[in-house]
Amino acid sequence: MATPVKVYGPPLSTAVSRVLVTLLEKDVPFQIIPVDMSKGEHKKPDYLKIQPFGQVPAFQDESISLFESRSICRYVCEKYADRGDKGLYGTNPLEKASIDQWVEAEGQSFGPSSGALVFQLAFAPRMNIPQDQGVIKQNEEKLGKVLDIYEQRLGESRFLAGDEFTFADLSHLPNGDYLVNATDKGHLFTSRENVGRWWNEISDRESWKKVIEMRKSG
Numbered sequence: 001m002a003t004p005v006k007v008y009g010p011p012l013s014t015a016v017s018r019v020l021v022t023l024l025e026k027d028v029p030f031q032i033i034p035v036d037m038s039k040g041e042h043k044k045p046d047y048l049k050i051q052p053f054g055q056v057p058a059f060q061d062e063s064i065s066l067f068e069s070r071s072i073c074r075y076v077c078e079k080y081a082d083r084g085d086k087g088l089y090g091t092n093p094l095e096k097a098s099i100d101q102w103v104e105a106e107g108q109s110f111g112p113s114s115g116a117l118v119f120q121l122a123f124a125p126r127m128n129i130p131q132d133q134g135v136i137k138q139n140e141e142k143l144g145k146v147l148d149i150y151e152q153r154l155g156e157s158r159f160l161a162g163d164e165f166t167f168a169d170l171s172h173l174p175n176g177d178y179l180v181n182a183t184d185k186g187h188l189f190t191s192r193e194n195v196g197r198w199w200n201e202i203s204d205r206e207s208w209k210k211v212i213e214m215r216k217s218g
Contacts, residue, residue, distance in 0.1 A: 004029040005076075008047070009056025010037075011214040014118065014174035015069035016057040020214065021170055022073040024207035027084035032214075070103060073167060089167050102160040102168035105146075113143040114175040121183035140185060147188055147195050154194035159202075169202045177203060177212070 005023070007030055009016040023030045035041050035056055043054045050065040051058035059066045061079070066072050077089035090096040116139040120131050153160060161168040176199060180186040190196045202208070 003062065004031045006031050006033050006060040008033045008051070008058040008060075009035050009042075011211060013056050014115070014178070015055075017174045017211050017215065018069040018171060019057050019059065019072050019076075021173055021207050021211045022076050022088070022167065024210055025085045025088050025170065025205075026076055026080045028076060028080050070107060070171065073171070077167060085165075087164055087166065088170070090161075095161070095166075098161040099166045099168045103171050106168070106171045109146045110143070110150075110172060111175065113139040113146065114179055117143065117183065117185055118175050118178040121185065122178045140188070143188055147192055150198075151192045151194050154198045159198065165202065165205070169198070173202060173208050173211075177208070 005028060007016060007019055007023070009032075011017050011020060011032070020030070020032075035047065035058075037056070041047060042051070042056060047058065048054055050060065051067045053067065055067070057067070057069055057072065059072045059075075061075075066075060074089065081089075087095075090099050116135055120136050120139075123129075124131050150160070157163055159165050159169050176189065180189055180199065180203070189199045
């Protein structure tokens with residue numbers, strides 16, 4: 001590779017960390033470009049040219065720019081298919097479809113409820129924002145129902161899309177880590193035998209451990 005790809009945003013961000021762990025799994029060199037959101041840098045004209053919604057991450061690979069973490073991750077997996085974990089996004093149409101259906105489940109079912117809990121329980125206290133107990137209760141119930149489905153699936157296969165670790169599993173790491181390690185809701189994972197076994201395995205990957213170190217140093 002001529003130059004490292006650029007990832008804009010802090011590793012503390014769940015969406016940024018999803019991109020970082022994908023790059024590490026694919027062994028793609030990258031550079032983190034800090035974006036100080038407390039100073040409104042994500043809303044400045046130059047940044048909005050590469051991320052029109054003023055969010056993180058933004059991503060650059062030579063002349064191309066992308067936003068939205070899951071799209072960035074798919075791009076990385078496809079462009080650098082011959083690097084790192086070659087099966088991370090499958091190697092044939094059926095494997096890719098199997099992975100995508102669980103990435104969609106993560107984005108549409110797991111993500112909203114887990115994200116609400118992460119914000120209320122992990123981030124709101126840091127930001128001096130009052131916690132909404134109604135939102136917490138509602139989303140704990142929603143996430144529990146999603147994880148019941150995961151429990152059944154993970155009783156049938158080692159990972160979500162089959163017997164190999166893929167992007168489908170990886171995409172759950174950012175929110176899952178905050179829930180298990182930064183809130184009192186880790187039991188949602190650990191009380192379910194198959195989900196707990198799966199979580200312990202995917203969160204123990206070296207790539208994710210490196211992202212955790214980036215979060216700490218950031």
